Amino acid sequence: MPATASSGAPSTDAPSGLARVTEPIRSRLHYTFNGQRTGTPEWVSDLEKGDDPGFFGPGSAVWAVHGGMSTIPAGVRALLVQALHPGALAGVHDHSRYREDPLGRLAGTxxxxxxxxxxSQEAATHASNWVLRxxxxxxxxxxxxHGVSRDYKANDPDLLAWVHMAFADSFLAAAMAWGDPIPGGPDAYVREWAKAGELMGVQDPPRSVAQMQAQLAAFxxxxxxxxxxxxxxxxxxxRRPPLFPVLRAGYPVLFNGAVSTLSPRHRELLGxxxxxxxxxxLPTRAPAGAxxxxxxxxxxxxxxxxxxxRLRRARLGIADPA
Incomplete structure (x- = not known):
């Protein structure tokens, strides 16, 4: 889900009629995604720091997929898919405060x-190690x-692989439904985002759509x-998360759009x-796109x-396309 924020600079002009209508929605969206109604979170500003270009850059499949609004239904879809694995679901049920603080959990993700x-590569590695801890x-x-008791740990290889692929499959499916063209195509995104899987301890994450679909089906x-x-x-x-009232009316459109991108088998399993x-x-993708x-x-x-x-990369002398 895109974490966007305004500059935080006050306006010297009286708000227009349209701004008076849209600003409450914008404010609630900012808070939903990054925990702040105005201004840029410090962790976002800190992305300027670092002495390397990062694992990805402009023109990458990752920037194309993660930079669009399709990440919003993608996040919903990923949570639905993750919930099909009883081990992943047990970890959420036993240790997560998603019901008490869903926006806090969302902001952390x-x-x-x-x-x-x-x-930067250093920041990405540090953030992943923090999550693993x-x-x-x-x-x-x-x-x-079958009623058999099984132990689980969040860092078990199979759970790490399932969560990684539920994420990658969901963000790719949503981007293909509502996003811009992906540089290098869908396989490029799976191959690039395998780096995130490696950072999170996934053993040999898939590097093509075919590999990912085969591994998902194997579960x-x-x-x-x-x-x-x-x-x-x-x-x-x-279906009905505790959103701000101003956001509730539109959310079912996005939820139904997310469901439309699920594989038939996963829809069946989820009922x-x-x-x-x-x-x-009824049509769902076109309303979600609007x-x-x-x-x-x-x-x-x-x-x-x-x-x-981009500012970090410019400081390092990297000439990126506008």
Whole structure:
């Protein structure tokens, strides 16, 4: 989800009628994504620091996918897919405060994504190691679909791989539905974002769409994925998260758009389908696209994080395209 922010400079002009209408929405969007209604979070400004160009740059598939508004439904989709793995779901259920502080958890996830995408290599590595240290405390047990008790740790290789691929598959699917063309195509994004998987301890992350789809299917073929009461709770929460009232009206459009990009098998496992009248499904992608275009008009065409990354790269003498 894009963490954008205004400059924080006060305006000397009286707000126009349109601004009076849109500013509350813009303010709530900023707070939802980065925890601040105005100004730039310090961690975003810090992306100017560092003495290397970062793992990715302008013209990369990662910047194209993570720089667009499609990241908003992509984040919802990723959480839905992650919830199909009972081990990943147990970690969230047992150790996360997503119900009490969903925006705080969202802001933390955005911070990691954008630090890896736009920060220096040193900053990206440091941020990933910090998350891995937090994961060391996340362990427990759960009953699988056959009633067998299984232990889990958040840093288990299979859980790390599932979370990485749920993220990559979701952000790619949303970008292909609503984003701009991806430099190098979908395979380039999977190959580039494999670096993030490596930073998070994923062993041999997929480097093509075909590899990723095969590895995702392997979890299902092994009988790992399931729909449980906990899964239904997550779906119910994601249908109606505790958003600001001004954002609630539009959210179902984005949720339905996210569901439309799920694979048929994952939709089946989650018990989800498009809004419908009798046997006829209602359109979801076009309304979601219109909603995302409106959000983009409010927040700007590029994340502020990318702008600070450009400043770092310019300081290092790297000539990037405008």
């Amino acid at each position: 955005i911070r990691w994504i954008f630090t890896v995408s736009y920060g 937090l994961h060391e405390k996340v362990s427990g047990s759960y009953d699988d679909r 299902d073929d092994a009988g790992t994925l399931e729909r449980s009461a906990r899964t239904d709770d997550v779906v119910k929460f994601l 989800l389908r498009a809004p419908h009248v009798g046997p006829l499904d 909603m995302l275009a409106g959000i983009g008009a409010l927040l700007g065409p590029e994340p502020v994080a990318a702008k600070h990354a």
